[in-house]
Amino acid sequence: MTDALSERITPAPLDGSKRTWLIATSCVGAAGVVGLATPFVESLEPSEKARAAGAPVKIDISSVALGEIKTFAWRGLPIWVLHRTPVMLDSLKTDTSMLLDPDSKLTGLPTPKYAQNEWRSIKPEYLVLIAICTHLGCIPTPKLKAGPQPLLPDNWPGGFFCPCHGSMYDLAGRVFKDVPAPLNLQVPRYMYTSDTEIMVGEDKEGKA
Numbered sequence: 001m002t003d004a005l006s007e008r009i010t011p012a013p014l015d016g017s018k019r020t021w022l023i024a025t026s027c028v029g030a031a032g033v034v035g036l037a038t039p040f041v042e043s044l045e046p047s048e049k050a051r052a053a054g055a056p057v058k059i060d061i062s063s064v065a066l067g068e069i070k071t072f073a074w075r076g077l078p079i080w081v082l083h084r085t086p087v088m089l090d091s092l093k094t095d096t097s098m099l100l101d102p103d104s105k106l107t108g109l110p111t112p113k114y115a116q117n118e119w120r121s122i123k124p125e126y127l128v129l130i131a132i133c134t135h136l137g138c139i140p141t142p143k144l145k146a147g148p149q150p151l152l153p154d155n156w157p158g159g160f161f162c163p164c165h166g167s168m169y170d171l172a173g174r175v176f177k178d179v180p181a182p183l184n185l186q187v188p189r190y191m192y193t194s195d196t197e198i199m200v201g202e203d204k205e206g207k208a
């Protein structure tokens with residue numbers, strides 16, 4: 001997906017069947033993002049399809065370079081892993097008055113306790129999010145670079161932009177005020193299984 005609003009995705013409610021449809025017909029494009037241009041789940045290998053159907057998935061986060069974001073699959077959903085730089089992390093400490101729920105207090109899509117911090121993650125450098133806009137279910141576009149750019153405010157801190165109706169999220173997936181999306185991007189249950197691997201869909205041990 002480019003910056004152009006003309007590449008809108010048809011909004012869909014966030015129920016399971018529509019969400020699957022949405023993912024199968026949506027695409028994400030940005031530097032470093034694994035493309036979803038072909039039907040998302042259908043493009044997976046058989047073993048990956050089984051995992052996408054519901055089982056927890058292991059993700060090798062060492063494959064995500066510093067400053068890069070990649071998309072993985074879990075339960076038919078796109079999962080982002082963003083490897084944040086120190087500059088990106090610093091951007092989360094600046095003025096949060098433009099954010100609707102900077103401390104992840106809203107419970108519509110509860111943030112796991114281990115991610116109820118300014119980074120919304122277990123380890124600050126790795127952000128793990130479900131890449132579904134909390135308005136009507138489009139897949140936002142990563143806009144990781146800070147600063148003025150088309151369709152975004154001049155003081156853009158870096159984050160995610162949903163082209164469907166203009167919702168904006170910061171680099172922790174925290175939603176801006178006065179946009180259609182009512183909630184922060186959802187943090188899935190996850191845990192570290194080693195220094196370089198996470199398990200998405202399970203957090204029984206919750207070790208970091």
Ligand code: FES
Pocket residue numbers: 011133134135136137138162163164165166167180181
């Ligand atoms: S679906 Fe409406 S702003 Fe994202």
